[in-house]
Amino acid sequence: MSGPDDLDRLREGLRAGAPAPDPAARAEALRRAMESFDARQDLGRAARQGRDRRKKAGFRAGVRAMFLRLTSRPALAATASFAVLAVGAWIVTGPPGPVEFPALKPSPDVLGYGEDSSPAVRPAPSAAPSLAAESTVQPAQEGFTAMPGVVAKRSAEPLVQDQRPQFGGGDTFAAFDPNTLKVAADEPVSTFSIDVDTASWSWVRGSLNLGQLPSPASVRLEEMVNYFRYSYPAPEAGEAPFRPDIAVMPTPWNSGTQLVRIGLQGRLPDPVARPPVNLVFLIDTSGSMEGPERLGLLKYAFRQLIGQLGDTDKVAIVAYAGSAGEVLSPTPATDRATILAALDSLRAGGSTAGGAGLELAYKLAERMGGKGSVNRVVLATDGDFNVGLSSTTDLAAYVAEKRKTGVYLSVLGFGRGNLNDAVMQALAQSGNGTAAYIDSAAEARKVLADQVGAALFPIAGDVKVQVEWNPAVVAEYRLLGYETRALRREEFSDDKVDAGDIGAGHQVTALYEVTPVGSPARLTDPLRYEAAPTGGPESEAGWLRLRYKAPGETVSALIEAPIPAGATDPDEDARFAAAIAGFAQLLTGGRYLHDWGWADVVALADEARGDDPFGYRAEAVRLMRLAEGLAGR
């Protein structure tokens, strides 16, 4: 068999093999399309002002907006919106610091899909009110209580994503054109919303680990930079909830320009304020759990959760299938390696013996429970819960009984097909928890990562950054990243315009590349008839303004700080951030990098690794080398 035949054969296969569309799927898709169309028409009427944004619609909207962030990065380019969602890519491998609490996201429902038009999050008919009430009292449990009874239905969850824009802000990924150079005299003010999302890093890492250069559209500079932790000074008690830290340094890739780094450090979470959390994962490893959308997703989901836990928290794992067994004895949540290894060792096989597993899990949880701690069994199953404890009713009674001892139960459903929603609901309701259905990574993050931590301590909302450059000092400037976060100048002071939020302990880093007046690196020629730039004092390159709202407030507060002119020697953090910014630019073409290349970025990052206790920076260097190899291929 040789060439031409192969192509013909391929053609025949592809022409003949395509399945006839399933009428039900077709009808469903068309119905969804019309729903989406109608929602958009509504949006058009509702949001004529303030670009395509609507005022925040509370937590739910935030959660939905989170999906948007998670699943459809490109979409944001089109709407220039600010559903800043804290889904750390770090979650995949764990937070660099001991406790990370991504911010709660009461973000605007960017596309204006109304609260009621989303099939995403359907409260369970009966469980919702009481559970919701409880979650306000015991925030540490919100991870499982805030999202009651997500209905387990094929395509119920994907639609959450599907209703959101999914791909491409424009027709193609070209919507992601990097920020271009601005002339300070023409456009001295640069405004954007903060972004604490770090998801882009995991995409980039995933691609590179697969041996592919990431698509440029998936490379979001600010998210990559924000993935890493920097040692910014934390605000003192009584001060504003976050504090800017400004550094100016020579640009690694251009000797004629400077990098201005603006770092924001959110107030650190008060470790005293949160009770320790003890979790026992009760994991169904029966044969039916086989497969990436079940056990695979489950492992992923629990990795998310573990990423949210701190050094006072403990985790244990019980598997049940055929016989129940303790896979991991109570282990401090900080011992991530041990926990992840135990998770990874789980294999599906055998039949289900849920009852014995449940008893064992409770036994462990009771043992782990300390004074004032939150103790919870997290049951993960595809619903095939063959109960040793005879019936659902008995099981529920057992769970309710255990609840009195202070151990609660949450149920996570996986997979399609034999999910037993009734049992899940019954168990969760009896156990002071709720059932959630995990059918996608996004859902896993939402249920297990964001809400657990993020809902706990939002410290500032609608955080906007505005820099006014001094044209007497700065000729040109360029904001690195934050393309999808751009705000108009007048939106900075408009408290109705939504922006990103900061949670306790969050960090946000923004970088500007600025060309000083008189620098040979200036790319635009000064105009002949342009008035000589006037400006403020020559010691100031610019003026930083930050606006934020304290939780619950509707009026924003202002923080201001000068940006000094003149570069100083950067510390390791600043150099590393610059290296990541360079990395992101190399992955997206690097039009401002001149001949600065892969070898340079590797060298810069490598020497700026500094104190890297979790190995994240080392990993970054490794990925840069990988990318260098792929790019050079």
Add this chain to the structure above:
Amino acid sequence: MDTRDEILAQAAARGDRAAFAALVARHYDRLVGFAWRMTGSRAEAEDLAQDICVALPRKLAGWRAEARFTTWLYRVAVNAAHDRRRRQAVRDRVASGWGDWELARQDAMAEDRAAQDWLTQAMALLPDDLRETVALVLGEELTQAQAAEVLGISEGTVAWRMSEVKRRLRAVAAEEAKA
């Protein structure tokens, strides 16, 4: 009523509900077919097509009538597939649909097994960019120029990709012959 795609698309972009309905109904089957050619999985294809349908009203707002509607739609579909792959990579589903063939097959309807297996192997062998190109050129029977327009690459690149596909298939055939 002028029912050319382009006219309908413009009307839909302006908010004409009937035009939008007609447009989606007209192209849904094509979308599923193309999605299947890119992914190799029926379920994936249906999900992808639905993704696209739902996103279409928003995407249409950006419709500039610069290209034929079908060209534009293919481009939307290719981007949607990219996006979906990226999401799947994130959730540890490293392989794309063709790679997940074993899984997909379990769900699959009765299909011509022998033919499919060769096709599956062949498609699984190709990296994403080649597979997309093949799906457009062989599956959708676009000309190389049309495929180039969809993919935003030059015609030469499409030609190169097709010759690369040929080369790879030949290499496999040779491998098989040896074995």
